[in-house]
Amino acid sequence: xxLNELTIKEAHKLLEGKEITSVELAKAHFDEIKRRxxxxxxxxxxxxxxxxxxxxxxxxxxxxxxxxxxxxxIPAAIKxxxxxxxxxxxxxxxxxxxxxxPYDATVIKKLKEEEAVxxxxxxMDEFAMGSSTENSAFGxxxxxxxxxxxxxxxxxxxxxxxxxxxxxxxxxxxTGGSIRQPAGFCGVVGFKPTYGAVSRxxxxxxxxxxxxxxxxxxxxxDAAAVFEIIRGVDELDSTSVDLDWQDYWNSPLDIEEIKIGxxxxxxxxxxxxxxxxxxxxxxxxxxxxxxxxxxxxxxxxEWALATYYxxxxxxxxxxxxxxxxxxxxxxxxxxxxxxxxxxxxxxKSRGEGFGAEVRRRxxxxxxxxxxxxxxxxxxxxxxxxxxxxxxxDRAFKEVDVILTPTSPTTAFKFGEKTQDPLSMYLAxxxxxxxxxxxxxxxxxxxxxxxxxxxxLQLIGKNFDDVKLLKIAxxxxxxxx
Amino acid sequence: MALTKKEVEKIAELARLGxxxxxxxxxxxxxxxxxxxxxxxxxxxxxxxxxxxGGTSLESVMRKDDETKCLSDSQMRGxxxxxxxxxxxxxxxxxxxxx
Numbered sequence: 211x212x213l214n215e216l217t218i219k220e221a222h223k224l225l226e227g228k229e230i231t232s233v234e235l236a237k238a239h240f241d242e243i244k245r246r247x248x249x250x251x252x253x254x255x256x257x258x259x260x261x262x263x264x265x266x267x268x269x270x271x272x273x274x275x276x277x278x279x280x281x282x283x284i285p286a287a288i289k290x291x292x293x294x295x296x297x298x299x300x301x302x303x304x305x306x307x308x309x310x311x312p313y314d315a316t317v318i319k320k321l322k323e324e325e326a327v328x329x330x331x332x333x334m335d336e337f338a339m340g341s342s343t344e345n346s347a348f349g350x351x352x353x354x355x356x357x358x359x360x361x362x363x364x365x366x367x368x369x370x371x372x373x374x375x376x377x378x379x380x381x382x383x384x385t386g387g388s389i390r391q392p393a394g395f396c397g398v399v400g401f402k403p404t405y406g407a408v409s410r411x412x413x414x415x416x417x418x419x420x421x422x423x424x425x426x427x428x429x430x431x432d433a434a435a436v437f438e439i440i441r442g443v444d445e446l447d448s449t450s451v452d453l454d455w456q457d458y459w460n461s462p463l464d465i466e467e468i469k470i471g472x473x474x475x476x477x478x479x480x481x482x483x484x485x486x487x488x489x490x491x492x493x494x495x496x497x498x499x500x501x502x503x504x505x506x507x508x509x510x511x512e513w514a515l516a517t518y519y520x521x522x523x524x525x526x527x528x529x530x531x532x533x534x535x536x537x538x539x540x541x542x543x544x545x546x547x548x549x550x551x552x553x554x555x556x557x558k559s560r561g562e563g564f565g566a567e568v569r570r571r572x573x574x575x576x577x578x579x580x581x582x583x584x585x586x587x588x589x590x591x592x593x594x595x596x597x598x599x600x601x602x603d604r605a606f607k608e609v610d611v612i613l614t615p616t617s618p619t620t621a622f623k624f625g626e627k628t629q630d631p632l633s634m635y636l637a638x639x640x641x642x643x644x645x646x647x648x649x650x651x652x653x654x655x656x657x658x659x660x661x662x663x664x665x666l667q668l669i670g671k672n673f674d675d676v677k678l679l680k681i682a683x684x685x686x687x688x689x690x
Numbered sequence: 691m692a693l694t695k696k697e698v699e700k701i702a703e704l705a706r707l708g709x710x711x712x713x714x715x716x717x718x719x720x721x722x723x724x725x726x727x728x729x730x731x732x733x734x735x736x737x738x739x740x741x742x743x744g745g746t747s748l749e750s751v752m753r754k755d756d757e758t759k760c761l762s763d764s765q766m767r768g769x770x771x772x773x774x775x776x777x778x779x780x781x782x783x784x785x786x787x788x789x
Contacts, residue, residue, distance in 0.1 A: 538773035561708020592741030
């Protein structure tokens with residue numbers, strides 16, 4: 211039995227049956243990290259002492275014969291943009307290099323109540339801005355499938371950690387594809403819930419109307435198990451929603467009841483032909499098994515990426531104004547003998563603390579929101595955002611889910627896209643619409659192309675997350 | 691649309707970002723290429739479309755302003771203050787603003 215390949219459900223059963231201990235499970239993961247993370251660099255920091263202590267507590271409960279929660283004693287890796295009280299949280303930025311979280315994010319509070327075991331904090335693009343983890347201030351993560359290639363991003367460390375056997379599952383955040391795209395590149399499952407389903411309290415903000423916390427896992431069941439714990443209304447996030455969620459486990463769907471929409475705009479030039487072939491073969495398989503397949507149109511897809519690159523940087527420039535070299539984080543305030551004025555403290559702290567991509571996006575947002583450009587860019591983008599949302603509303607009157615590739619390419623090589631930011635942005639062309647519309651999306655691995663993982667994206671209706679997961683599970687089962 | 695080095699300097703100043711001299715040309719080039727790309731939205735007819743302001747359809751979510759929930763946690767309060775690079779007692783210290 212390989213302890214580094216277990217799913218949540220398998221690990222839970224083994225713990226309950228006293229076949230393994232939680233301490234053994236945690237140690238197996240730390241051993242694997244020590245053996246291979248020098249090469250992969252999925253983690254920015256490890257949490258070994260506290261993790262083993264938490265594991266020990268769960269073992270004591272099991273030995274007393276107490277029932278344990280589904281996630282109890284099971285290793286979890288947390289993207290380093292989510293706060294765990296008392297532990298460093300850097301957002302992979304020099305500006306937060308030494309910042310200690312003063313409180314727990316709501317998702318962490320919920321996982322602690324389950325007695326989850328936090329292995330460590332995972333690497334990412336700085337402030338979640340990027341699609342390859344090459345923008346991390348602390349060096350990139352390598353794809354465990356092929357060390358010459360990127361793991362995707364921004365939650366690249368989380369996806370790599372799950373793929374490499376460093377953790378059973380991981381939390382990530384997704385603003386324009388940052389969970390789904392790296393999950394696709396690494397060959398694991400990545401689930402971005404509906405905006406508002408999971409509290410964002412304690413997630414360092416990038417673009418607040420798009421950000422959402424979700425999970426990276428080995429299969430759909432695991433993504434559902436984590437979702438069940440982290441979702442729910444939270445008074446510390448006024449965009450979170452109070453809902454009675456459908457049950458995932460006990461009422462499976464029949465494939466013949468499912469209507470799947472295939473948007474023609476997602477199968478155009480720029481899509482790797484091998485990926486197209488693999489996705490299309492899944493579609494014919496589904497049709498053979500009795501699912502109804504329908505070609506649909508999301509006509510405003512063509513403008514989604516441009517809309518995203520207006521709304522996101524606008525929100526970024528506002529959110530990241532809080533890093534001022536005064537309240538917390540990297541500062542030049544004590545650095546120079548000569549008395550500086552306040553303006554210089556801002557300029558130097560932010561200029562030296564933020565990396566190039568973060569500064570690029572702050573400047574882009576500042577430009578977009580500046581007098582004379584606001585209506586031409588920002589207001590117009592908000593209007594197109596509504597048209598994109600209406601595309602989805604219309605489609606979901608006809609179909610239950612929409613099926614697309616997660617990304618137009620497989621994992622690319624380091625340095626391939628870093629010189630030209632626009633070419634990097636195109637990596638998210640199939641994922642950003644989901645965030646603009648607020649709908650849930652999941653990426654599941656399908657047949658590889660040229661030896662590299664391929665992700666299939668399923669998109670659901672707002673707050674139909676459980677149905678989306680059930681359909682993803684059916685597809686996962688059929689293609690196995 | 692191409693941004694000049696001078697425009698980049700102006701934007702960076704508005705954004706309170708220090709730029710090294712040699713970075714300015716590269717930023718001008720990068721930003722110009724992205725701004726060129728987002729012009730694409732001018733192709734869309736947005737007449738009579740209401741702007742979508744956020745990711746949710748919730749409206750006016752209220753809660754009680756209850757300070758006992760967070761800042762009365764003295765440990766958290768201490769940690770928040772300790773994170774400041776330059777403080778005196780419970781105050782953040784800033785350089786003088788008026789000459």
